[in-house]
Amino acid sequence: AQSVTQLDSQVPVFEEAPVELRCNYSSSVSVYLFWYVQYPNQGLQLLLKYLSGSTLVKGINGFEAEFNKSQTSFHLRKPSVHISDTAEYFCAVTSYGGSQGNLIFGKGTKLSVKP
Amino acid sequence: DVKVTQSSRYLVKRTGEKVFLECVQDMDHENMFWYRQDPGLGLRLIYFSYDVKMKEKGDIPEGYSVSREKKERFSLILESASTNQTSMYLCASSRRQVYEKLFFGSGTQLSVL
Numbered sequence: 337a338q339s340v341t342q343l344d345s346q347v348p349v350f351e352e353a354p355v356e357l358r359c360n361y362s363s364s365v366s367v368y369l370f371w372y373v374q375y376p377n378q379g380l381q382l383l384l385k386y387l388s389g390s391t392l393v394k395g396i397n398g399f400e401a402e403f404n405k406s407q408t409s410f411h412l413r414k415p416s417v418h419i420s421d422t423a424e425y426f427c428a429v430t431s432y433g434g435s436q437g438n439l440i441f442g443k444g445t446k447l448s449v450k451p
Numbered sequence: 452d453v454k455v456t457q458s459s460r461y462l463v464k465r466t467g468e469k470v471f472l473e474c475v476q477d478m479d480h481e482n483m484f485w486y487r488q489d490p491g492l493g494l495r496l497i498y499f500s501y502d503v504k505m506k507e508k509g510d511i512p513e514g515y516s517v518s519r520e521k522k523e524r525f526s527l528i529l530e531s532a533s534t535n536q537t538s539m540y541l542c543a544s545s546r547r548q549v550y551e552k553l554f555f556g557s558g559t560q561l562s563v564l
Binding site: 434435 | 455484491492493494495496499501507509541543549550552553554555556557558
């Protein structure tokens with residue numbers, strides 16, 4: 337069985353500071369990993385995903401994430417955040433050969449960017 | 452622009468009522484999903500459908516049923532609403548492959564009084 341843990345439920349940060357949102361997963365097989373973002377009063381949208389290949393994945397809005405197989409982590413980073421990045425971020429995992437019915441979401445991290 | 456449309460943004464119902472939540476996608480996607488989102492619990496899958504008239508239970512199907520008579524439409528049904536079903540409901544759709552991204556609707560905030 338798979339699981340995903342987002343280690344921080346809330347992350348406050350000042351504008352233009354760097355940020356890292358942490359995600360760890362557990363799986364006995366190879367996985368696909370995703371980060372989704374939910375802006376206030378909206379549905380989720382995909383930020384980036386890791387399927388295979390390069391472990392550093394670049395997404396929209398200047399975000400990137402690094403897949404670390406030995407640490408079973410997929411942390412999301414941005415070198416300089418903006419007020420508009422205030423949102424809730426969800427890490428998700430599913431396994432090779434599985435179905436999207438097996439996509440597991442973390443409980444979310446609320447990023448609050450302060451001026 | 453691709454779209455997943457949920458019929459209501461806010462809905463208020465009474466305990467015991469039968470409730471229908473409707474979702475329509477315009478992307479010809481094979482897969483459609485219903486999730487429930489609660490603070491601190493993230494997203495939990497209620498049901499998903501991988502084809503017309505096909506469905507599979509997710510993690511929390513109790514108290515819910517679904518209908519997919521046409522490819523573009525996926526309905527969530529609460530047979531007899533209860534207060535513990537007060538929640539944000541999110542519909543999503545995707546192409547068939549497991550690595551494809553999900554497209555989400557804006558959600559329906561359901562309050563059961």
